[in-house]
Amino acid sequence: MRSTPRTEAFPAHTPAAAQVFTTVLSHGPLTRSDMAGRAGLSAAAVTKAVRPLIEAGYLVEDVDDVGDEARSSLGRPANPVRVDGGRALFIGVKVTGDEIIAVLTDLCCRIRVARHLPLVARDPKTVLASISALVQELLAEADGFGVQVQGLGVAVSGDVDRAAGAVRLSPFLEWRDLPLAELVGMTTGLPVTVDNDVRALAVAEQWFGAGVGLSDFAVVTVGAGIGCGLVVHGKVVSGAHGVAGEIGHVVIDPTGPPCHCGNRGCAEAIAADPAIVTAVREATGLPVADAAQAVDLARRGDPGAREVYARAGNAIGRAIATVANLLGPERVIISGEGLAAYDLFAEQIRDAFAASAFGTAAQCDVLTRPLPFDEWARGAAATAIQSFISGAGT
Structure with missing residues (x-):
């Protein structure tokens, strides 16, 4: 058994320092003046925030080749500052109904190693043992990088209270x-952050993906369930009770299934x-076993199967329009394993969204972004990075 990992505290002792660091993380390299503009801070506040982060090696200043004489005549050059991604490592774990996916990432949330493990049972004891085994594997991999793992994020579906660390x-x-x-x-001996899987994906998209630079956007996932992560005024929101964004339970048809x-x-x-799958089975009378068979049947032109996908697209489009009407996001990112069938209901999603979105809410950019489960595990790692920066690790 490995010894307990050693972790350290992130040297951002103020909210301003954490804000500066996350700004560089998402948008860098940036000069100090760029940081001040993006973070809405004074030049003095940025200088004060950056200094300890550079001294601790989390930020690196790319010094130019200006000579001493030129430097003195020009004053302090506007050198770009970037995050040293190799300064720390993190682990992200995504738990699905039938497998566990774990990734080792650097501080910039770039995946270095990925591992998948089939889930033989869903009881907590079995899942915990599997998570522990994968984490031990990734801690061994981390030894080869010569850098400590500073946190672990775990993402699961459902109602998750991140502050309490509870499902x-x-x-x-x-x-x-x-x-x-x-x-x-x-x-595991690591600081742990637990969050809803779609909210974790929204964190990764906000900092490193299709949500970078957007103040308000949503991530809608289609697959085993229908999920939604919301970013409002630059913050991923969970609501007072931790279930904000549950558009999967917006009633589309009160007489429906x-x-x-x-x-x-x-x-x-x-x-x-x-x-x-259930609806296709009922519509066709065929023993359809899974989503892949349902998709295949619809693509081969079965009218019953195609009608099921058309209804599904209509429901998704109306659910997305509900998000657009309530929050007015700049973008809705559609992802999830259900995108494998996107060609079967893309038109219905677009039409239902256009018909249900009110006024200028219809101008919302609806973007499809297929993301494998490794990326969901990366989202879990992003929550661990977030907790590390804010000092809120469990």
């Missing part, structure tokens, strides 16, 4: 009120992969 309810895993951060921390939440006709009960 309140995860229907796919059948977990309820599980203190996951505490349990994973005990088995029953949903596991207890209602009828939720977007998830119409457009999630399990609902589609």
